[in-house]
Amino acid sequence: AQTVTQSQPEMSVQEAETVTLSCTYDTSESNYYLFWYKQPPSRQMILVIRQEAYKQQNATENRFSVNFQKAAKSFSLKISDSQLGDTAMYFCAFMKQMGGGSNYKLTFGKGTLLTVNP
Amino acid sequence: GAGVSQSPRYKVAKRGQDVALRCDPISGHVSLFWYQQALGQGPEFLTYFQNEAQLDKSGLPSDRFFAERPEGSVSTLKIQRTQQEDSAVYLCASSLAGVVYEQYFGPGTRLTVT
Numbered sequence: 001a002q003t004v005t006q007s008q009p010e011m012s013v014q015e016a017e018t019v020t021l022s023c024t025y026d027t028s029e030s031n032y033y034l035f036w037y038k039q040p041p042s043r044q045m046i047l048v049i050r051q052e053a054y055k056q057q058n059a060t061e062n063r064f065s066v067n068f069q070k071a072a073k074s075f076s077l078k079i080s081d082s083q084l085g086d087t088a089m090y091f092c093a094f095m096k097q098m099g100g101g102s103n104y105k106l107t108f109g110k111g112t113l114l115t116v117n118p
Numbered sequence: 119g120a121g122v123s124q125s126p127r128y129k130v131a132k133r134g135q136d137v138a139l140r141c142d143p144i145s146g147h148v149s150l151f152w153y154q155q156a157l158g159q160g161p162e163f164l165t166y167f168q169n170e171a172q173l174d175k176s177g178l179p180s181d182r183f184f185a186e187r188p189e190g191s192v193s194t195l196k197i198q199r200t201q202q203e204d205s206a207v208y209l210c211a212s213s214l215a216g217v218v219y220e221q222y223f224g225p226g227t228r229l230t231v232t
Contacts, residue, residue, distance in 0.1 A: 033219045045209065097219075110160050
């Protein structure tokens with residue numbers, strides 16, 4: 001079974017600064033996906049960024065980037081130029097990469113509550 | 119286009135009552151997932167459908183939980199004889215068959231059992 005660990009229950013950052021959220025995972029699989037999801041207060045979960053394990057290059061989406069260290073099973077999220085709208089719960093998640101008909105369920109960490117202060 | 123919708127958004131049930139939670143996935147999405155999110159926790163997998171077939175129900179916590187998707191579109195999660203520990207947000211997600219790594223989530227149903 002896969003496990004995802006987020007060791008920072010809460011973090012805060014000043015507007016316009018950079019913050020890094022940590023995530024580690026445990027798996028025996030070699031092919032998988034890793035994700036960061038954002039869940040704003042009372043709003044639905046949205047995908048921030050995705051990384052395929054076979055890709056060595058770290059994924060980037062505008063102000064969001066990841067540091068994927070496959071050997072260390074580490075997957076951190078860096079948010080640059082933080083904005084007030086980035087305030088949310090952030091979840092790290094894992095998905096096995098499998099063939100058709102298989103269950104592509106997500107395994108989530110417990111989340112990190114990020115507060116961006118003005 | 120319309121996203122994943124869920125109804126009701128909030129449900130209060132007395133312990134022992136039965137509840138039914140509805141999920142309308144994005145049109146054309148073959149895969150549908152149910153997750154349970156307890157307060158302050160990450161979502162946990164409950165069950166998975168591909169079209170009308172329930173391929174995995176390993177996450178359902180007890181036989182009081184039952185899910186169906188009879189026509190391969192709308193899905194219903196039913197909880198019989200609700201208990202206080204069932205209080206949680208129930209999230210539905212859907213994805214296209216060939217893009218399974220992109221799951222789109224609904225707003226969730228917050229169930230409170232009193």
